[in-house]
Amino acid sequence: MSLLETRTTSAMLYLDGVHVSFDGFHAINNLSLTLEPGEMRAIIGPNGAGKTTMMDIITGKTKPDKGEVVFDGTTDLTKLDETQIATLGIGRKFQKPTVFESQTIEDNLLLALNVDHRVRGTLFWRRSEPESKRIDRVLEIIRLGDARDRLAGSLSHGQKQWLEIGMLLAQDPKLLLVDEPVAGMTDVETHQTAELLKEINSHDKTVVVVEHDMTFVRELGVKVTCLHEGTVLAEGTIDDVSANERVVEVYLGR
Amino acid sequence: MTPHILTRSLNRSATVFLLVLAALGILLPLSNLLLPDGSFLHVPTYLISLFGKYVCYALLALSIDLIWGYCGILSLGHGAFFALGGYAMGMYLMRQIGTRGVYANPILPDFMVFLNYKELPWYWYGFDMFWFAALMVLIVPGLLAFCFGWLAFRSRVTGVYLSIITQAMTYALLLAFFRNDFGFGGNNGLTDFKDILGFNVQADGTRAALFVLSCLALGIGFLICRAVVTSKLGKVLIAIRDAESRTRFLGYRVESYKLFVFTLSACMAGVAGALYVPQVGIINPGEFAPGNSIEAVIWVAVGGRGTLVGAALGAIVVNYAKTVFTSGPLAPYWLFMLGALFVLVTLLLPKGIIGTFNAWWEGRKEKDEARDRAQRDSATAAAAESAAREDGVIERTMVKR
Numbered sequence: 001m002s003l004l005e006t007r008t009t010s011a012m013l014y015l016d017g018v019h020v021s022f023d024g025f026h027a028i029n030n031l032s033l034t035l036e037p038g039e040m041r042a043i044i045g046p047n048g049a050g051k052t053t054m055m056d057i058i059t060g061k062t063k064p065d066k067g068e069v070v071f072d073g074t075t076d077l078t079k080l081d082e083t084q085i086a087t088l089g090i091g092r093k094f095q096k097p098t099v100f101e102s103q104t105i106e107d108n109l110l111l112a113l114n115v116d117h118r119v120r121g122t123l124f125w126r127r128s129e130p131e132s133k134r135i136d137r138v139l140e141i142i143r144l145g146d147a148r149d150r151l152a153g154s155l156s157h158g159q160k161q162w163l164e165i166g167m168l169l170a171q172d173p174k175l176l177l178v179d180e181p182v183a184g185m186t187d188v189e190t191h192q193t194a195e196l197l198k199e200i201n202s203h204d205k206t207v208v209v210v211e212h213d214m215t216f217v218r219e220l221g222v223k224v225t226c227l228h229e230g231t232v233l234a235e236g237t238i239d240d241v242s243a244n245e246r247v248v249e250v251y252l253g254r
Numbered sequence: 255m256t257p258h259i260l261t262r263s264l265n266r267s268a269t270v271f272l273l274v275l276a277a278l279g280i281l282l283p284l285s286n287l288l289l290p291d292g293s294f295l296h297v298p299t300y301l302i303s304l305f306g307k308y309v310c311y312a313l314l315a316l317s318i319d320l321i322w323g324y325c326g327i328l329s330l331g332h333g334a335f336f337a338l339g340g341y342a343m344g345m346y347l348m349r350q351i352g353t354r355g356v357y358a359n360p361i362l363p364d365f366m367v368f369l370n371y372k373e374l375p376w377y378w379y380g381f382d383m384f385w386f387a388a389l390m391v392l393i394v395p396g397l398l399a400f401c402f403g404w405l406a407f408r409s410r411v412t413g414v415y416l417s418i419i420t421q422a423m424t425y426a427l428l429l430a431f432f433r434n435d436f437g438f439g440g441n442n443g444l445t446d447f448k449d450i451l452g453f454n455v456q457a458d459g460t461r462a463a464l465f466v467l468s469c470l471a472l473g474i475g476f477l478i479c480r481a482v483v484t485s486k487l488g489k490v491l492i493a494i495r496d497a498e499s500r501t502r503f504l505g506y507r508v509e510s511y512k513l514f515v516f517t518l519s520a521c522m523a524g525v526a527g528a529l530y531v532p533q534v535g536i537i538n539p540g541e542f543a544p545g546n547s548i549e550a551v552i553w554v555a556v557g558g559r560g561t562l563v564g565a566a567l568g569a570i571v572v573n574y575a576k577t578v579f580t581s582g583p584l585a586p587y588w589l590f591m592l593g594a595l596f597v598l599v600t601l602l603l604p605k606g607i608i609g610t611f612n613a614w615w616e617g618r619k620e621k622d623e624a625r626d627r628a629q630r631d632s633a634t635a636a637a638a639e640s641a642a643r644e645d646g647v648i649e650r651t652m653v654k655r
């Protein structure tokens with residue numbers, strides 16, 4: 001009992017026995033997962049395995065029917081809504097890049113900055129030097145400096161992915177959930193994204209990356225969790241997991 | 255602080271709008287009051303009141319554009335806030351009549367005497383004082399909007415569902431205000447006003463002053479809206495309009511933002527209604543009719559949603575057309591005309607008059623370029639997406655290993 005408690009408190013993210021069903025369809029089944037602070041984890045799994053649903057649960061979009069979801073050892077995420085969870089320091093990049101299309105790239109980043117998000121604060125907000133610097137820095141990292149005044153809707157799919165990663169950087173959360181970051185990217189861009197995520201992770205950020213692209217997952221070089229039918233099928237290094245018979249089976253179909 | 259907000263709010267079109275409004279607000283009353291009746295440039299008093307009415311409608315349209323154009327909240331019940339502001343002003347005007355009423359009761363308005371009221375209902379207290387009525391013009395619509403919004407936004411009622419319950423709200427008020435025992439004059443509403451702040455409401459000078467005040471209110475309302483939409487809060491509103499749930503995941507409390515603009519917007523609509531009533535001389539439950547609120551939304555769509563200037567312009571253009579049509583032989587067909595106008599604008603000018611003008615102004619070349627780029631991008635994006643979605647991708651990558 002006390003052993004479990006200490007384990008729980010040391011983890012950045014702790015999921016235990018989580019169940020979710022949609023109209024009788026069990027999307028998540030007894031899912032358990034633990035991430036240590038500063039860890040990066042790759043999640044793989046065939047379509048419909050429940051990877052996105054898992055992120056929905058962590059970020060408060062979907063409430064689990066059963067199970068524990070604990071953040072930073074102390075906070076029960078199942079009791080909070082999306083806003084509260086984001087404010088705690090959990091940021092998310094969506095599978096389908098979701099940026100504010102009718103606003104400029106710079107404004108997208110400005111909106112993501114982790115400053116006072118209350119009504120009064122934003123109404124009387126004024127541009128400040130440190131904030132501008134941070135935005136410039138993020139623009140540089142995501143290589144969109146020249147496009148800062150362009151509308152986000154005019155970006156290519158890959159650029160939107162980067163902008164959304166940039167928004168995560170601006171948000172500066174403790175835990176980053178990144179859903180399929182390299183879909184629609186060229187090989188070079190994929191490589192750059194892997195480098196960027198590793199860089200982010202090296203600054204003590206806990207990162208969860210969902211991705212189908214095995215070259216990319218291999219490049220991340222982190223522990224891999226394979227989900228299938230809403231539960232953990234295998235966990236370990238990329239080589240272990242992809243040599244796992246059951247993993248190969250679910251990928252190739254029975 | 256203030257100069258910084260002003261410079262931010264006043265772009266070219268905002269400045270032009272305010273200058274035109276100021277010119278009209280000064281020149282029309284001057285011509286009405288100073289030029290002789292026969293003069294070619296003399297503006298008759300009835301026109302001053304008519305224009306004053308348009309200006310009030312423009313303020314209502316502005317309040318709708320703030321929430322619909324910038325935050326995506328389509329209220330089909332904003333006429334209710336307008337009417338409540340109007341009733342608050344009407345109550346003040348009723349109590350100014352005093353002993354000059356048909357029944358000459360110093361306290362009770364005529365309709366209450368007629369309906370055998372023995373004493374003034376408590377909610378009529380204080381309306382003999384202008385400052386109190388003026389406060390209620392803001393508070394009553396604001397409070398209703400706050401309570402309504404608190405319930406609706408917290409339960410995440412959005413889109414069509416929200417529009418429907420706003421309709422239900424104004425319809426419920428329509429039914430309530432129709433009842434004689436509700437205490438607001440029932441079917442007939444409030445009318446036969448005598449004076450406002452001691453000035454005869456029929457006098458040319460009062461009419462001109464009310465027109466000037468309406469222009470002033472529109473100008474101030476416009477500036478407030480501009481200040482809001484050009485602030486960072488304005489960017490959050492647009493973010494909510496375009497991707498509400500994404501905004502939540504960034505840590506914004508979406509319902510607070512909606513509640514703020516919705517309440518602000520209702521207060522503006524209330525002021526518009528309060529200025530409208532002394533100029534038309536009556537307020538009755540018909541102002542709560544769901545159709546009125548829908549009409550107001552059409553003004554905004556015609557003028558250009560999300561442009562503010564367009565909303566005001568749309569209100570004036572459509573109402574001018576309405577005046578022309580309903581005073582001629584085509585009067586019975588006005589609603590058909592309005593419906594046709596809405597359909598045509600939606601199909602041909604989806605950005606409305608001002609939106610279309612702005613797009614044209616920004617230059618054809620630039621527009622073509624952007625379109626090409628967007629097409630190219632969406633084509634590559636679609637290709638990339640479909641490639642990634644192909645089930646085979648995973649198998650291939652797994653096997654390739």
Ligand SMILES: Nc1ncnc2c1ncn2[C@@H]1O[C@H](COP(=O)(O)OP(=O)(O)OP(=O)(O)O)[C@@H](O)[C@H]1O
Binds near residue numbers: 046050051053095
């Ligand atoms: N809101 C919902 N209502 C009903 N079913 C849902 C809902 N969300 C997800 N599902 C179902 O749950 C299952 C898991 O979906 P999820 O999106 O989590 O899969 P995934 O692992 O992210 O797949 P992909 O690789 O395609 O993104 C799917 O079968 C999906 O249809």
Ligand SMILES: [Mg+2]
Binds near residue numbers: 095
């Ligand atoms: Mg998914």
